[in-house]
Amino acid sequence: xxTLKESGPTLVTPTQTLTLxxxxxxxxxxVSGLGVGWIRQPPGKALEWLAxxxxxxxxxxxxxxxxxxxxxxxxxxNRVVLTxxxxxxxxxxxxxxxxxxxxxxxxxxxxxxxxxxTLVTASS
Amino acid sequence: xxxxTQPPSVSGAPGQRVTISCTGSSSxxxxxxxxxxxxxxxxxxxxxxxxxxxxxxxxxxDRFSGSKSGTSATLAITGLQAEDEADYYCQSYDNSLSVPYxxxxxxxxxxx
Numbered sequence: 001x002x003t004l005k006e007s008g009p010t011l012v013t014p015t016q017t018l019t020l021x022x023x024x025x026x027x028x029x030x031v032s033g034l035g036v037g038w039i040r041q042p043p044g045k046a047l048e049w050l051a052x053x054x055x056x057x058x059x060x061x062x063x064x065x066x067x068x069x070x071x072x073x074x075x076x077x078n079r080v081v082l083t084x085x086x087x088x089x090x091x092x093x094x095x096x097x098x099x100x101x102x103x104x105x106x107x108x109x110x111x112x113x114x115x116x117x118t119l120v121t122a123s124s
Numbered sequence: 125x126x127x128x129t130q131p132p133s134v135s136g137a138p139g140q141r142v143t144i145s146c147t148g149s150s151s152x153x154x155x156x157x158x159x160x161x162x163x164x165x166x167x168x169x170x171x172x173x174x175x176x177x178x179x180x181x182x183x184x185x186d187r188f189s190g191s192k193s194g195t196s197a198t199l200a201i202t203g204l205q206a207e208d209e210a211d212y213y214c215q216s217y218d219n220s221l222s223v224p225y226x227x228x229x230x231x232x233x234x235x236x
Binding site for chain 2: 037039046047048049052060062063096098100103105107108109110111112113114115116117
């Protein structure tokens with residue numbers, strides 16, 4: 001059974017750095033074609049992709065947030081960590097981690113398993 | 125602002141067929157990139173509904189189907205049921221933005 005779960009603070013103060021952890025189970029991160037990504041959703045708004053790290057350590061970031069994001073993995077501990085610097089109220093959202101899988105065509109990844117999400121509020 | 129445009133809302137009576145469009149451009153869907161669809165029930169995380177344009181993961185009813193043509197993709201729901209009331213998002217890849225993952229603007233499906 002594949003599961004992912006997000007953990008981290010529910011409230012951050014503007015200008016602080018947010019650190020979120022995705023703990024997953026049910027799949028080895030060493031398998032070619034896998035990735036773990038972060039997606040957020042402000043209240044009442046659409047999904048926005050943030051970052052993704054692949055099985056081989058390669059990383060991709062949203063260009064609009066690239067300077068503020070860092071994604072790392074600890075495969076031995078089945079964890080992926082996302083940090084976002086200089087948080088502001090507009091970053092208030094539910095943050096999801098999700099497994100990315102490309103099947104046979106690794107030019108086209110999709111998110112096949114999702115965590116339940118964690119609501120992060122940026123407010124003073 | 126997403127590069128994949130969806131209608132904000134669609135509605136239908138139980139048993140009817142509804143479709144949701146996902147309109148992109150020559151740098152994403154039109155460039156041959158696959159489209160994937162997600163269903164988000166109220167208060168829950170998104171769930172993969174259709175992958176690689178037309179494939180259903182195990183457990184997804186065959187009432188849901190996907191197709192792609194040119195710079196657009198379509199999700200169809202036939203035999204609409206009350207439990208299908210949710211938000212639906214398409215997702216693809218955009219070459220021009222170097223953004224591997226772009227989501228659509230989202231569509232709210234209401235069962236009348």
